[in-house]
Amino acid sequence: MKLSVRLLGPLEVHGPDGPVHFTGARRRAVFALLALRTGRMVSRSALVDGLWGEDAPFTATKTLQGHIAKVRKALAQAGADGVLQTREPGYLLDITQVEVDVEVFDEHMRCGRPEAALRLYRGEPLADCPVEGWAGAEIVRLREALALAEENHVAALCRDGRYAEAIGPLERLVALYPLRESLWELLMQAQHRAGRPGDALRTYRRVRALLVEEFGMEPGDALRRREAAVLAG
Known part of the structure; x- marks a missing residue:
């Protein structure tokens, strides 16, 4: 042993x-x-x-x-x-x-x-x-x-395709790792695909406010593309 x-x-x-x-x-x-x-x-x-x-x-x-x-x-x-x-x-x-x-x-x-x-x-x-x-x-x-x-x-x-199941863990992860934009992008994707586009757009506003106010930077390309996809339905 x-x-x-x-x-x-x-x-x-x-x-x-x-x-x-x-x-x-x-x-x-x-x-x-x-x-x-x-x-x-x-x-x-x-x-x-x-x-x-x-x-x-x-x-x-x-x-x-x-x-x-x-x-x-x-x-x-x-x-x-x-x-x-x-x-x-x-x-x-x-x-x-x-x-x-x-x-x-x-x-x-x-x-x-x-x-x-x-x-x-x-x-x-x-x-x-x-x-x-x-x-x-x-x-x-x-x-x-x-x-x-x-x-x-x-x-x-x-x-x-288990988007609804992923939302809760993703909310916890973006709170733990707020600078990992890939997590925010996944959260937006999960919310959008789970039929919650309004939540996805609010998530984008949350991460943009965090990045702009705390670090003076705009969200990256992946997040902006995700926002555009949600807006386009």
Whole structure:
């Protein structure tokens, strides 16, 4: 049985003998940083950056080594001894013994399965792991991947003619990602095709007001074409 690691939300780790319990947020973060790079060596300097960023203490490397020892102990207690390996100048998780939800999510997206990818999301990535530096950039990537998965899912609903079903999720998405014009365009399409052209035109006015008032820019070509299509019936 592989070690199961869930990063898309609060950290959850399950070994052959049950859940892995890390004492302390820093130890959860150390493990999460390694899990983000499963199968690849993560140097001690990269781990220090991921834990403390520019505010790393003078004793950071020594403190890191203490955290690594405690993480190894927690893994061993769950039947996952040997998963965390030393590879100078750092450490890695053995890819043959670990399954990470981020990698499964990315595979679903590559294969055009956004609905399956969305089922893996439980909340903010690494929600209970205080990370800095490059790990912060990775969290931003995962947020963007979530937005793309949600957009692909509602686009699939529209392709299947399930316009009324797509409207509610699209209203939530434009509130979450107000600058993604493609979501507004999908919402207008869904409203129009669901027999609600008045709502589609009001949606166009909403996004135009947002873009003009907040950013001094007009809607893009796709939104303007969608408005013209609604007006033309």
